[in-house]
Amino acid sequence: MDDHVHTTPEDEHDSAYSGLLVNDAHWAFGAAPVPDGHGEDPLAGVDTTIPDGVDAATLATYALMLGDDALVMSHRLSEWTSNAPDLEDDIALSNISLDLLGQARLLLARAAKADASVVPVLPEGSPVPPEDALAFFREAQDFRNVRLAELVNGDFAEATVRVLLFSTWRLAIFERLRASRDHVLAAVAAKGVKELAYHRDYSARWFVTLAQGTDESRRRLLAALDLLWPLWPELFDTHAFEAAAAAAGVGVDPTSVREAAEGVLEQVLAAADVPRPEAPRRVGVLGRTGRDGMHGEPLGRMLAEMQSVARAHPLGQW
Amino acid sequence: MRLMSRTPLQRARRAAESVTDPELPMLTLLDLGVLRDVDVVGDSHVVVDITPTYSGCPAMAAMRDDLVRELRGAGFDRVDVRVCLDPAWTTDWITPEGRAALAAAGISPPGPAPSSDGPIPLTLLPTARQVRCPQCESPATELVSEFGSTACKAQYRCTSCLEPFDHVKEI
Numbered sequence: 001m002d003d004h005v006h007t008t009p010e011d012e013h014d015s016a017y018s019g020l021l022v023n024d025a026h027w028a029f030g031a032a033p034v035p036d037g038h039g040e041d042p043l044a045g046v047d048t049t050i051p052d053g054v055d056a057a058t059l060a061t062y063a064l065m066l067g068d069d070a071l072v073m074s075h076r077l078s079e080w081t082s083n084a085p086d087l088e089d090d091i092a093l094s095n096i097s098l099d100l101l102g103q104a105r106l107l108l109a110r111a112a113k114a115d116a117s118v119v120p121v122l123p124e125g126s127p128v129p130p131e132d133a134l135a136f137f138r139e140a141q142d143f144r145n146v147r148l149a150e151l152v153n154g155d156f157a158e159a160t161v162r163v164l165l166f167s168t169w170r171l172a173i174f175e176r177l178r179a180s181r182d183h184v185l186a187a188v189a190a191k192g193v194k195e196l197a198y199h200r201d202y203s204a205r206w207f208v209t210l211a212q213g214t215d216e217s218r219r220r221l222l223a224a225l226d227l228l229w230p231l232w233p234e235l236f237d238t239h240a241f242e243a244a245a246a247a248a249g250v251g252v253d254p255t256s257v258r259e260a261a262e263g264v265l266e267q268v269l270a271a272a273d274v275p276r277p278e279a280p281r282r283v284g285v286l287g288r289t290g291r292d293g294m295h296g297e298p299l300g301r302m303l304a305e306m307q308s309v310a311r312a313h314p315l316g317q318w
Numbered sequence: 319m320r321l322m323s324r325t326p327l328q329r330a331r332r333a334a335e336s337v338t339d340p341e342l343p344m345l346t347l348l349d350l351g352v353l354r355d356v357d358v359v360g361d362s363h364v365v366v367d368i369t370p371t372y373s374g375c376p377a378m379a380a381m382r383d384d385l386v387r388e389l390r391g392a393g394f395d396r397v398d399v400r401v402c403l404d405p406a407w408t409t410d411w412i413t414p415e416g417r418a419a420l421a422a423a424g425i426s427p428p429g430p431a432p433s434s435d436g437p438i439p440l441t442l443l444p445t446a447r448q449v450r451c452p453q454c455e456s457p458a459t460e461l462v463s464e465f466g467s468t469a470c471k472a473q474y475r476c477t478s479c480l481e482p483f484d485h486v487k488e489i
Contacts, residue, residue, distance in 0.1 A: 045400020102374025187403035
């Protein structure tokens with residue numbers, strides 16, 4: 001350490017490094033590994049018992065759907081880091097991305113605990129935890145996220161509209177998921193509601209600001225809304241696994257939150273003086289959409305980048 | 319030899335309660351409300367429950383490692399750190415000592431957390447908070463952004479002394 005940073009007593013007060021050299025046990029990286037800790041299991045000590053009468057595959061697939069929505073949306077938002085119009089919004093989008101990544105980690109871990117057969121098999125001796133195996137070692141057609149999350153990023157207005165639609169819908173789902181019979185899903189939802197409320201308010205305020213700003217900001221906002229609107233109805237489709245999870249009391253039927261989500265969106269549109277778009281929904285391919293693993297080409301390219309390092313080193317220790 | 323006269327539970331509590339938050343080092347995990355329970359379950363075996371502040375809080379792994387290190391140092395060979403997701407952490411759990419430590423470090427402590435039961439109302443105007451500047455104590459402050467240097471903080475600025483500062487946002 002002395003070789004890298006040398007301070008004399010006289011200049012210590014002015015050195016930006018001096019504060020870093022005390023109490024360095026706090027630094028996570030470079031600290032001695034913990035031999036008998038629980039490693040990194042995000043659900044260590046959490047009751048992951050499957051509730052009575054619930055099919056393990058149904059619970060796992062439902063958790064994967066919610067987890068994949070968060071993971072893919074998180075990654076797209078992370079691509080904004082260092083690219084946003086100003087520092088405050090760069091930090092805001094990164095924070096939203098981080099919240100969603102945390103939700104994704106818990107939900108993918110929950111899926112793996114409910115039904116280990118959903119987790120890709122890695123080479124023997126691989127230290128990759130199950131939630132990472134799900135994130136980094138599945139193909140695009142195994143992802144069950146809604147297609148809204150995966151689109152290639154546009155301008156800041158597009159990010160604003162996407163976060164507004166996504167968080168309005170997800171918050172409506174999570175408000176009800178708090179009553180899930182599954183302890184993990186209920187807990188993830190109870191925490192997620194608080195986070196998503198900040199995401200929704202942030203994007204709704206920017207939506208109004210851009211709509212009521214300059215001609216150019218309004219033009220861009222309306223263009224973004226027209227672009228994304230065809231994917232809004234897909235969020236409220238009920239997939240067979242969602243229907244089964246809802247019937248078992250562990251999940252939420254998306255159709256049941258449509259009215260609540262539309263009500264919130266109407267408030268934002270009214271405050272922004274933006275008419276509700278009329279563009280028809282984007283149909284699936286042979287009736288299949290994101291929940292069925294039917295995605296647009298951009299998801300494959302996004303995953304290729306997101307997964308490349310993990311796949312190159314399946315035995316890697318991070 | 320006062321140390322020897324403490325019970326194992328007292329020793330474990332004292333060690334666990336001394337661990338500080340990696341991102342808010344002026345706060346112990348106890349002050350922050352992240353440390354939920356400490357229990358000695360057997361010969362030199364201690365179980366600690368912690369709760370994450372935010373789902374994606376990157377400090378959880380560091381907190382876990384720090385707890386294990388401190389408790390090992392206090393003579394416990396086996397340390398289990400469990401994650402407690404329910405009930406979800408709220409800023410209302412930050413202790414009065416913790417709030418004082420935040421303010422002393424130039425960070426505005428949180429007000430009462432909003433209720434998160436039932437439908438969450440949409441808020442189109444900046445969150446109404448009565449935030450005082452931690453530097454000059456002026457009430458003339460304005461919100462810069464609801465998202466700050468860590469997941470748990472918003473950015474403010476004081477319109478009297480013009481200093482920017484962090485505010486721990488209510489959840």
